[in-house]
Amino acid sequence: MIDKIKELIAEAEAFKAQTKEEVEAFRIKYLGKKGLLNEYFAEFKNVANDQKKEFGQAINTLKNTAQDKVNALKAELENASDNSTSNLDLSRPGEPITIGSRHPISIVKNQIIDIFSNIGFNVSEGPEIEDDWHNFTALNLPEYHPARDMQDTFFIQTNPDILLRTHTSSVQVRYMENNPPPIRTISPGRVYRNEAISARSHCFFHQVEGLYIDKDVSFADLKQTLQYFTTELFGKAKIRLRPSYFPFTEPSAEVDVYWGLETETDYKITKGTGWLEIGGCGMVDPNVLTNCGIDAEEYSGFAFGVGIDRIAMLLHQISDIRLLSENDVRFLEQFKSAL
Ligand code: DAH
Secondary structure, eight states, X not given: OHHHHHHHHHHHHHOOOSSHHHHHHHHHHHHSTTSHHHHHHHHGGGSOHHHHHHHHHHHHHHHHHHHHHHHHHHHHHHHHHHSGGGGOXXXXXXXXXXXXXXXXXXXXXXHHHHXXXXXXXEEOOOOSEEEHHHHTGGGTOOTTOGGGGGSOOOEETTEEEEEXXXXXXXXXXXXXXXXXXXXXXXXXXXXXXOOOOOXXXXXXXXXEEEEEEETTOOHHHHHHHHHHHXXXXXXXXXXXXXXXXXXXXXXXXXXXXXXXXXXXXXXXXXXXXXXXXXXXXXXXXXXXXXHTTOOTTTOEEEEEEEEHHHHHHHHTTOOOTTHHHHOOHHHHTTOOOOO
């Protein structure tokens, strides 16, 4: 029997546990009411007298060993659960992080900025809430001028002098008022017009205005600049300048790019012609230069304004302009770009 107890002592010493439940089972097995120790203590009276001493020492050792073990394991498990990292599964794969993408309008805007910055144009900006002078009057569009009807305007009801800018041409006025020539600047931004919303037009959209003022600037410079721009942006070189009218330029032209008719979207956006009108241009009217404090005898220049939305729609085959402002993630996440 003493040998059996010695075996149990060795077993108790070697015992290891991972959970509190295992420790409790161990405690019950050795130290519980009906546990091994109580059995041996009950056995004590039957042990022969000459063996009582050795037997007594053995079961006391077993008792202490079991008790120490229980205390030690309990403390160990207690410490482990205090340590918050112990529950982390470091081998678990990470949660994927969804990375945002740029809006197609920003992508095209940045491309345009890039193309013009390569030929020395800087970027300028102006306010979307504008006054009459900068949006119309300084641009040779005085009050009651019929050409104001070309752009259905949102006015502020309480102050007819304040409006939402109808074009980014207002920024060229601000720029000329504040910077002496030579000037080479582009002004991207949002513009507003009171138009019915459809797949092709919206009450707000985006333009980039371009302005070049120096001595001896000619229409050939304008054409060459637009040719460079469209070739860089579309990879297609064919453009046409259609004579047109804008109060702030003389002569004026509309800029068309030949895009082709390969897809349904091409048909829709080019109205089945394959030609896309991207904006207007012309030689800055001397009246505008004078209004902005620039000597029209000494300086001349060209200006142009192109629509970003339609370009983005063609480049990315977007068939409805409304998608550009609905912020549907399923639409937006399709656009990835370096710019
Ligand atoms: N502001 C004109 C528009 O929104 C576009 C435009 C035409 C801008 C001719 C210009 C220009 O700078 O020279 O329709």
